[in-house]
Amino acid sequence: MQMHIARRLSEAVGSWLHMEFCCYRAGLLSESSLKAAVGHVLSSFPILVKGERVHADFAHELLNPNGQLGRKKELDFALVLAGDGLRKRKAQIAVETKWAGSSHCTPSKIFRDFLRLSEIKRGDPETVCIFLLAGSHRDMCKVLRAMPFVAGGKVNTGIGSSGKEKRLRPNRDNKDHVKCFSAPFKSLSFAGFTIPESFVCQSHGLHPLQTAGGTVDFQAIAWEIKSVSSENLNITAW
Template sequence: MQRKDIGKRLADGISAKLEFDYICERGRSFNEYHLHGVMNEIISALISSVDFLSRPGYAHEALARDVDTTAGRKREVDFYIQAHNPSLTDVCIEAKWAGSSHCSWDRVLLDICRLALVNKHSPSTECLFVLSGPTKEVDAVLKSLERNMPRRNMRGRSGSILQRPVESEKTYKNIYRLRDWGGRFAGNEFVQKGLPKKKDGRPNIPVKINTQLVRTSGTRTAKWQTIVWRILNN
């Protein structure tokens, strides 16, 4: 995709629109559905319909089952921006509304794993994870991830799978090995059931996931916050 700043645009645009809608007394309608509507507006404004097709709720082939492909609902990503021109880049996005019952730490982990599998299947695809909502709830989600997952990455230092917001523009690539988690990951049935199966019937668990903070909107004192990370499988 030519718009390399789509992650930054989403982070800034979503929080600005939430603030606007809140001022207009629409706060009671805030949920994941509302978030997806805001994202759809921003994405539609950023891309050309001549070059791209935005496909919400897209069943990506990287998430298809290798075993029993006809059974059950196909696994979907929230947004898939498909390029008509092979010289342009596809974009895959998963998003969560902090504070929703659908935004537990294991559901966030599942989204990250799915994006990593999409990137493994198509390394040129820009894969983004978006976390948005009330600042306190966003912080609670990140704390829940840190509490439930080992805080050590491949660089040998303590760190969560997702880098926390920073005041400066400095970010780093955080390589996290899920296989090193061992039995605790193996015992998480929810995440495993949400992943596609290999030909031997076992869940397709990414060996390692590379995450990088793309953009965080506002400050910790802001009412709303949106954070975007890039997810890679290398």
């Protein structure tokens, strides 16, 4: 059975992190160190268009809707055909990453990455859009138990990490949603993004699973944005 792209990424990166830990290189692990591992995995996928290859910090056209001057907003990784005269779109795979425990790995910034990927998925439906989270087991547990993955209430209205497809529908009456979602909604809307009313995603991971003896120190998990609603969210109330 063919392994799903998100699962392949999470298992490969999680295994690589464990190998680095076993080689006494845990002190070198950070978000920047993911570049080599993610790049290796993405480079192993069969290409659909001759000339495609993996690019880090890819200034995807859909992340720059206003075509502003200066440095463009960039996607962490893209498997794409790129070059002079080619539009920076139609990637085969688009990936955003976060390192659990870093100052950049806040609930709002994680959710902003999901929104950025949703913008790409809506504009280029054939692109496989992946969010990858990696880090120490302790930090991963902390992140996965908070927003945007877990929202308070009788039913979890966050993104989730159960492995099932789940639709995230922002709710202005949910205080956890307001606290986590308001800032990315406003900043992305100001930059020219249209915010979708909802999106569906599915997690693949966690890898490696923690053992009974607690011997796993680093893990990874990935989500795929499966679909994005065509309706836009009215953010004036946010």
